[in-house]
Amino acid sequence: MRATLADASLARDAGRFVWLELNFDKPVNQAFLAQHGVMYTPSFFVIDPADERTTATQIGGMTLPELRQFLDRGEHGVIAKGATPPDAALARGDQMLARGQHAEAAAAYHEALRLGGKTWPQRERAVGAATWALMLSGQSQACAETAALEAASMTRGQMFGRVVLAGLMCVNPGQQAPWAEAARKTLMPLAEEAIALPTTLRDHRFQLYQQLMHAADARDDKATLARWGDRWLDELEATRPANDDERSALDIARVDAAAFLGAASRVLPALIASERAMPTNYNASLRLAQMEIEAKRYDDAIAACDRGLVHVSGPLGRTWLFETKADALTEVGRPAEARRVLEEALQSAQAIGVNQMRDHNIEKISNAIKELPKNAK
């Protein structure tokens, strides 16, 4: 997505906005993230400086045409006088989403869909926004059922992949209920279709691979798991990154695919090359360390974590590096050192700005400390 924002054609839009980028893991940005309930990256907002009201919200990546529409929507801003009722409901949903009121946003989007009917020009955008708001508010059944109901009849554009992805994310975390089985049955073939479409955003295609692998793993279908994993890794190997942002994005996907496949050794050469190419990027070291643990190269993993800790800037990244190092120390039979490192992780996690993420990490690390041998002091 960062590469989309670097597209040369956007130069003519430079004077339309004041452009701000916020690093999710920098403490200085935590107040903004908390105020807007940001849980996903990338997330985008257009804000009216007069009253700090959000006039457009987007969670997740966009194609260049979608970004242009987003900019227009944000600039147009307020719920205009004379806006149709469904357009006004859609705008209300965006504003609630921007305040982190995900359930209320989902209700507004559903109201927009009801008011707009089948021929409303904004219908597909509203379906996409509704499914993601339902997912973010934990309404898995409504999310999956909305996606399953709407996706098949949607235009095979970027929004199609986005809706299918949201639906699968709502059924794949082990949901076994009849509604989940029914949604999964509808959405799985649509996911395969979306992966093959040139219009599907690469962010979404990668996550669709992930969801298909999750589903195959859940039913212990090793052949299908390997087929999707191989296809994903082949695509990653065939892609030459244009810059460090893209290199990082490809490496994140490599780690996800290799971890699922149990094929860490397969991606180590690429991750080692990335760490060398981005020597001050702590995430390159973290990704390498994680795969070195998977490949049982524990001493190498500890060294990679130490390299990353030299460069890490935010509490979340620091927490992950400490946790990963503790894992490696535990594996090589150094529980006392693992405990000390986990205690550092716990201290670091206290500084994470987003409440839900901070609490989740603190609980996870506290449990990990309890699980260490009692005599590991």
Added chain:
Amino acid sequence: MKKLSMWVLLSLLTTSATATTRLPFIEDNYTRALAEATRQKLPVFVEVWAPW
């Protein structure tokens, strides 16, 4: 796998496009952006990104 779950939650990956320019982004300073936008009477575009 447990270790990767937070990445999965957080990381919506980047996409490629022709990258030949850079918009004039202010980095990590909402207050400054807001003041600048008030002065110029422009809306603020905000991208929240993650380094992982």
